[in-house]
Amino acid sequence: MNKRLNIAEVAKAAGVSTATVSRVLNEKPFVRENTRRKVLRVIDKTNYRVNAVARNLRRKKTHSIGIIISNVLSPFYSVIAKAVEDVALCNNFSMVLCNGGDKPKKERRYLQVLFENRVDGIIISPTGENADYLKLLLSSGIAVCLIDRKVSGMVCDSVMVNNREASKEAVAHLLERGYRRIGLISGPKERTTGYLRMAGYLDAHKEYGIPPQERFIRYGDFSLESGRKNAALLLCESDLDALYVANTDMAMGAYGLLKERGVVIPDDMGFVMFDDPDWTRLVTPKLTAVSQPVYELGSTAAKMLFRRLQMPPDYVKTDTVQTVLNAKLVRRGSV
Amino acid sequence: MNKRLNIAEVAKAAGVSTATVSRVLNEKPFVRENTRRKVLRVIDKTNYRVNAVARNLRRKKTHSIGIIISNVLSPFYSVIAKAVEDVALCNNFSMVLCNGGDKPKKERRYLQVLFENRVDGIIISPTGENADYLKLLLSSGIAVCLIDRKVSGMVCDSVMVNNREASKEAVAHLLERGYRRIGLISGPKERTTGYLRMAGYLDAHKEYGIPPQERFIRYGDFSLESGRKNAALLLCESDLDALYVANTDMAMGAYGLLKERGVVIPDDMGFVMFDDPDWTRLVTPKLTAVSQPVYELGSTAAKMLFRRLQMPPDYVKTDTVQTVLNAKLVRRGSV
DNA sequence: GTGAAAGCGCTAACAA
DNA sequence: TTGTTAGCGCTTTCAC
Numbered sequence: 001m002n003k004r005l006n007i008a009e010v011a012k013a014a015g016v017s018t019a020t021v022s023r024v025l026n027e028k029p030f031v032r033e034n035t036r037r038k039v040l041r042v043i044d045k046t047n048y049r050v051n052a053v054a055r056n057l058r059r060k061k062t063h064s065i066g067i068i069i070s071n072v073l074s075p076f077y078s079v080i081a082k083a084v085e086d087v088a089l090c091n092n093f094s095m096v097l098c099n100g101g102d103k104p105k106k107e108r109r110y111l112q113v114l115f116e117n118r119v120d121g122i123i124i125s126p127t128g129e130n131a132d133y134l135k136l137l138l139s140s141g142i143a144v145c146l147i148d149r150k151v152s153g154m155v156c157d158s159v160m161v162n163n164r165e166a167s168k169e170a171v172a173h174l175l176e177r178g179y180r181r182i183g184l185i186s187g188p189k190e191r192t193t194g195y196l197r198m199a200g201y202l203d204a205h206k207e208y209g210i211p212p213q214e215r216f217i218r219y220g221d222f223s224l225e226s227g228r229k230n231a232a233l234l235l236c237e238s239d240l241d242a243l244y245v246a247n248t249d250m251a252m253g254a255y256g257l258l259k260e261r262g263v264v265i266p267d268d269m270g271f272v273m274f275d276d277p278d279w280t281r282l283v284t285p286k287l288t289a290v291s292q293p294v295y296e297l298g299s300t301a302a303k304m305l306f307r308r309l310q311m312p313p314d315y316v317k318t319d320t321v322q323t324v325l326n327a328k329l330v331r332r333g334s335v
Numbered sequence: 336m337n338k339r340l341n342i343a344e345v346a347k348a349a350g351v352s353t354a355t356v357s358r359v360l361n362e363k364p365f366v367r368e369n370t371r372r373k374v375l376r377v378i379d380k381t382n383y384r385v386n387a388v389a390r391n392l393r394r395k396k397t398h399s400i401g402i403i404i405s406n407v408l409s410p411f412y413s414v415i416a417k418a419v420e421d422v423a424l425c426n427n428f429s430m431v432l433c434n435g436g437d438k439p440k441k442e443r444r445y446l447q448v449l450f451e452n453r454v455d456g457i458i459i460s461p462t463g464e465n466a467d468y469l470k471l472l473l474s475s476g477i478a479v480c481l482i483d484r485k486v487s488g489m490v491c492d493s494v495m496v497n498n499r500e501a502s503k504e505a506v507a508h509l510l511e512r513g514y515r516r517i518g519l520i521s522g523p524k525e526r527t528t529g530y531l532r533m534a535g536y537l538d539a540h541k542e543y544g545i546p547p548q549e550r551f552i553r554y555g556d557f558s559l560e561s562g563r564k565n566a567a568l569l570l571c572e573s574d575l576d577a578l579y580v581a582n583t584d585m586a587m588g589a590y591g592l593l594k595e596r597g598v599v600i601p602d603d604m605g606f607v608m609f610d611d612p613d614w615t616r617l618v619t620p621k622l623t624a625v626s627q628p629v630y631e632l633g634s635t636a637a638k639m640l641f642r643r644l645q646m647p648p649d650y651v652k653t654d655t656v657q658t659v660l661n662a663k664l665v666r667r668g669s670v
Numbered sequence: 671g672t673g674a675a676a677g678c679g680c681t682a683a684c685a686a
Numbered sequence: 687t688t689g690t691t692a693g694c695g696c697t698t699t700c701a702c
Contacts, residue, residue, distance in 0.1 A: 004475055006679055017689045022681060030687055047471055052451040053392045054679035057694050062388060064431075064452075072413045072420075082407050085434055094448055096399075097432040099420055113429055116387040117399075136382055140339055256617060279614040282591060341695055352673045357697055365671055389695035392678050673702080678695105685690075 005048045014042040025050055056118070065305065066114035068098045068107060068124040070222070075277035076248045076294060077125070080147065083298025084123055091306050093120070102222060104129035111137065118142075121305045123298075126151045128190060143308045147301045150192045157308065159301045159323045163193055166290050166327035167200025168207075170272050171244055173288070175208045177335055179242040179270050183216045183234040185227060185254055187246050194222070197246045197274055216240065220250050227253025235261065242270030242335070248277050255283070271334040274327075285333030292327040300325065340383045349377040360385055391453070400640065401449035403433045403442060403459040405557070410612035411583045411629060412460070415482065418633025419458055426641050428455070437557060439464035446472065453477075456640045458633075461486045463525060478643045482636040485527045492643065494636045494658045498528055501625050501662035502535025503542075505607050506579055508623070510543045512670055514577040514605050518551045518569040520562060520589055522581050529557070532581045532609055551575065555585050562588025570596065577605030577670070583612050590618070606669040609662075620668030627662040635660065 007025075011018045016035060023031050024039040042048070056062045067084050069077040081097060088095045096119060100107040104127045111133050114122055121143035126134070131151050138144050138156060146158035174182050184201050187194030198217070205212040215237055220226030227250030234240055235257075243258070245251040251273035258265065265271045265285065273280070276289035300323055311318070342360075346353045351370060358366050359374040377383070391397045402419050404412040416432060423430045431454065435442040439462045446468050449457055456478035461469070466486050473479050473491060481493035509517050519536050522529030533552070540547040550572055555561030562585030569575055570592075578593070580586040586608035593600065600606045600620060608615070608624045615622035635658055646653070 007681095008679080018680080019682080019689060019691095020687090023688090026681085032687060035688085049447065049451050051392075051453060051679050053388060053397060053453050054694090055681075057386075057388045057392050057678090057696090058680045058682085060694070072407060072417050073410075075408075078407045078413045081432070082434060085407075085432065094431050094433075094452065096429050097416070097420065098429075099417060112384065116384050117429065118386060118388050252613065252617070259617065259619075278587065279617055282587070282594065282614055283618050284594075342697095343695080353696080354673060354675095354698080355671085358672090361697080367671060370671080386695055389678090390697075392680090392694090393696045393698085395678070671702100674700090676697105676699085678697090680694090681692105683690105683692085686688085 004051075005046055006051065007048075010039070010042055010046065010048050013046070014039045060118075062118050062120055063092065064094045064096060064117070064119050065121045065123065065302075066096045066098060066110070066117075066119045068100045068110050068114075068122065068126075070102045070125060071099050071249075072097065074249050075279075076275055076292075079294040080125070080298035080301075083295045084302045087299050087302035087306065093306075100124075100127065102127055108133055115140075115142065120309055121145070123147055123301050123305060125149055128152065128192070143305055145301045145305045145308075147297060148193060155320050157301075157304050157320050157322070159297055159304065159325065160192075161292050161297065161325050161327045163196035163327070164200045164203065166292075166329065167197040167246070167274060168203040169200075169329045170274065170288075170290050171201045171204035172207060173329055173331065174242050174244065174270055174272060174335060175204055175210065177270065179335075180210060181213070181216060181237070181239050182242040182244055182270075183237070183240050184218070185230045185234070185243070185245045185250050186217060186219050187222045187250075188219060191222070194219070194246065201244065220246075222247050222249055224249045224253040226250055228257045230254070231257040235263075240269065242272070245271075245273045248273070248275040251275070252277075252279070255287075265334050272329075276330060280332070287334045288332045289330055290327050291330045293325050296325055339386075340381055341386065342383075345374070345377050345381065345383050348381070349374045395453075397453050397455055398427065399429045399431060399452070399454050400456045400458065400637075401431045401433060401445070401452075401454045403435045403445050403449075403457065403461075405437045405460060406434050406584075407432065409584050410614075411610055411627075414629040415460070415633035415636075418630045419637045422634050422637035422641065428641075435459075435462065437462055443468055450475075450477065455644055456480070458482055458636050458640060460484055463487065463527070478640055480636045480640045480643075482632060483528060490655050492636075492639050492655050492657070494632055494639065494660065495527075496627050496632065496660050496662045498531035498662070499535045499538065501627075501664065502532040502581075502609060503538040504535075504664045505609065505623075505625050506536045506539035507542060508664055508666065509577050509579065509605055509607060509670060510539055510545065512605065514670075515545060516548070516551060516572070516575050517577040517579055517605075518572070518575050519553070520565045520569070520578070520580045520585050521552060521554050522557045522585075523554060526557070529554075529581065536579065555581075557582050557584055559584045559588040561585055563592045565589070566592045570598075575604065577607070580606075580608045583608070583610040586610070587612075587614070590622075600669050607664075611665060615667070622669045623667045624665055625662050626665045628660050631660055 007018045011021045098110040125148045186198045218230040220230045231254035274290045276291040280287035346356045433445040460483045521533045553565040566589035611624035611626035
């Protein structure tokens with residue numbers, strides 16, 4: 001293994017001081033063009049690259065952010081991860097990706113890791129159960145931006161979607177088309193997305209004067225498996241005439257099950273899902289779905305984070321900002 | 336913003352030296368149980384967390400790895416990212432995710448970033464065009480493991496799939512079922528996966544004594560858009576009777592186009608794709624596809640990397656190891 | 671068992 | 687315009 005170069009050796013080779021090399025490296029002014037070239041030549045010849053670890057220690061900034069999402073495997077979160085990374089790249093930041101799996105313990109562990117590594121900021125789609133730790137990070141100077149979900153008792157920047165209204169619109173559409181016994185596969189009530197989308201389901205029923213029935217509502221955990229399982233359970237209610245699923249992953253699970261069971265959409269059953277990944281347009285008929293601006297969700301969160309990171313440290317923090325993006329129903333052939 | 340604690344303040348509060356705190360932090364022996372508890376109490380009370388940046392500088396190890404893939408949005412690469420992260424977590428490493436977008440320049444930039452940040456190792460699905468830089472990293476002590484694709488002229492650890500054989504099997508299946516004018520949407524010839532899967536297509540034709548025709552072969556760049564575009568082009572050959580697409584993303588693009596054009600599978604046209612993401616089982620009919628052990632591809636690469644990282648630094652490097660995993664054809668209803 | 675102190679590689683006063 | 691030098695926060699000899 002080659003000995004790794006450091007700034008001192010570059011300085012010696014170029015016949016200047018480390019300070020000068022550092023100035024060249026950081027494109028600081030007050031370096032004579034001549035010396036600059038001399039230094040650059042050595043750097044080029046030796047393939048020297050600054051040690052960012054040392055630099056970060058000295059500067060007390062790491063130029064990196066962490067992102068904690070439930071699962072990159074989900075088309076929803078992978079788009080968010082991509083959006084965040086795109087913005088990070090523009091700002092010359094690197095991104096540490098963490099799959100929290102919607103597990104509070106795993107989430108907490110990752111928060112610790114990110115803290116220890118002194119990331120400058122964190123974007124998180126939170127489980128909601130680590131408010132204390134998140135507050136600790138915030139108070140020790142790490143910027144935090146919540147995405148997709150809130151944490152009760154936390155005030156900080158956030159980007160959400162109009163879950164309740166969009167969900168109501170979806171269910172109202174079903175009701176309008178004459179469906180009356182609409183199964184709901186909801187997320188956990190404790191997550192804001194779980195609660196609000198269910199509330200929207202209820203809102204629509206109220207508007208149409210149809211009393212919702214307990215037996216048509218099931219709670220999953222947003223995972224593909226729970227979508228399958230709860231779809232199977234709902235199918236036991238033989239008078240069910242439509243299915244509304246509250247997120248991408250559960251919808252994929254539920255749809256797969258329906259297909260296996262030979263349920264024909266929309267003849268046997270209407271189908272609507274919250275979120276609209278690519279595959280909804282590949283199947284027949286194409287699926288009616290609530291389309292969220294997923295990429296914007298991610299890029300907006302990232303931009304908000306960077307805006308905050310750019311505020312001078314001694315600047316009196318402005319109020320937190322809560323952004324709400326609009327999701328809307330896309331009517332296709334499954335209703 | 337709270338002042339951020341450091342080890343000295345913890346030491347003072349506990350009435351010991353920084354060395355002792357460090358020993359406790361790192362669970363080193365030779366600390367009296369009593370002092371240990373005293374220190375832990377302070378740590379707990381103050382929420383102190385080591386500064387990993389300083390630790391990394393001192394230890395000359397960052398406990399982090401980088402992964403460069405084409406695009407997390409692809410079901411293929413997101414599974415790999417997840418697999419790598421799972422293994423990294425087990426080893427208490429963090430993972431920096433980079434979407435190289437199959438662009439040599441972007442890839443190079445990320446390689447530089449990872450180098451500057453002194454990641455301990457890199458897993459990369461390479462474009463093939465930065466052999467020089469990859470060698471530089473290798474020679475400066477960063478472990479590298481290639482995944483899915485090779486780089487000509489580089490010897491290092493790698494995990495591949497039996498592209499040529501699996502591809503041949505897929506096309507042979509088509510031929511066996513009587514298809515004779517099989518369109519191929521290939522990847523770029525310069526990527527190993529592009530070249531080898533095309534070679535498999537040719538092999539199968541040779542085995543069946545059918546001369547392959549130029550007009551049925553098109554080269555995409557592995558992206559969804561290029562799949563669409565080339566499918567449209569191939570559809571101009573009106574006697575085409577089957578389509579074989581060489582990766583996930585192009586297949587999704589091509590399939591979408593076929594659907595839009597009202598092409599009925601398999602009545603109008605047979606369809607086979609290399610790689611087998613979830614959605615192949617959601618559409619009707621289910622798609623015949625070459626199933627790769629994608630998760631294993633990622634976890635194997637990660638394990639190989641960690642094995643290498645655990646080798647003592649003065650240890651004479653063992654030979655590089657090339658792992659080949661088996662992909663196999665899954666026959667479903669699209670042929 | 672514990673502490674003092676050197677030093678990882680860099681940046682940023684401050685001096686010249 | 688350039689150099690000297692003091693740390694950033696930690697780990698790790700080496701002494702005691």
